[in-house]
Amino acid sequence: DIQMTQSPSSLSASVGDRVTITCRASQSISSYLNWYQQKPGTAPRLLIYNAAGLQSGVPSRFSGSGSGTDFTLTISSLQPEDFATYYCQQSYSFPQTFGQGTKLEIK
Amino acid sequence: QVHLVQSGAEVKKPGASVKVSCEASGYTFTSYHIYWVRQAPGQGLEWMGSINPTGGSTNYAQKFQGRVTMTRDTSTNTVYMEVNSLISEDTAVYYCARRGPVGAASDHWGQGTLVTVPS
Numbered sequence: 380d381i382q383m384t385q386s387p388s389s390l391s392a393s394v395g396d397r398v399t400i401t402c403r404a405s406q407s408i409s410s411y412l413n414w415y416q417q418k419p420g421t422a423p424r425l426l427i428y429n430a431a432g433l434q435s436g437v438p439s440r441f442s443g444s445g446s447g448t449d450f451t452l453t454i455s456s457l458q459p460e461d462f463a464t465y466y467c468q469q470s471y472s473f474p475q476t477f478g479q480g481t482k483l484e485i486k
Numbered sequence: 487q488v489h490l491v492q493s494g495a496e497v498k499k500p501g502a503s504v505k506v507s508c509e510a511s512g513y514t515f516t517s518y519h520i521y522w523v524r525q526a527p528g529q530g531l532e533w534m535g536s537i538n539p540t541g542g543s544t545n546y547a548q549k550f551q552g553r554v555t556m557t558r559d560t561s562t563n564t565v566y567m568e569v570n571s572l573i574s575e576d577t578a579v580y581y582c583a584r585r586g587p588v589g590a591a592s593d594h595w596g597q598g599t600l601v602t603v604p605s
Contacts, residue, residue: 413591
């Protein structure tokens with residue numbers, strides 16, 4: 380199975396900050412990397428597909444980049460509703476696997 | 487719009503089975519695979535497997551092979567996921583999700599079904 384490693388595991392930031400979360404795959408996954416946001420008690424929400432594709436309805440302050448084994452999710456200017464847990468996921472091969480999550484908290 | 491509506495919460499004894507349903511609407515049911523993902527309390531996301539609603543073919547994560555069965559009913563646009571021989575570690579929220587048109591990402595999710603297996 381492909382292992383996905385996110386960093387950091389948790390992050391404190393303020394409204395308006397620029398935030399970057401990284402995700403590393405244990406082997407090349409081309410661009411088959413997706414990012415999800417999850418708030419407590421709710422299902423995950425797809426933000427970014429194929430490393431850099433912005434899902435419909437997702438604000439443009441979210442962006443993704445990378446290919447191969449190293450990827451990043453960037454939030455250009457944090458808004459109050461962005462405080463949540465973020466997961467990366469590889470969809471290159473079965474079983475699909477997720478990173479352990481990054482909890483983004485208010486400073 | 488796309489909706490995935492799951493069945494309600496369940497409490498099961500160790501050794502029992504549970505069957506969770508996921509009814510799809512708002513799109514052509516047979517055009518998109520359905521994934522199942524679970525999340526234990528306070529933990530991350532774990533991908534369990536997928537089903538192709540067209541022919542019913544499945545792919546299971548090795549961990550769940552032989553204990554999980556995914557099926558579908560095209561007459562009701564519903565996918566089912568059954569877990570046998572439940573143990574307390576199976577206590578989790580189980581989600582169905584639609585495989586999107588690009589990159590095999592999960593673009594729409596059900597609301598989740600909590601399955602509790604008391605120890």
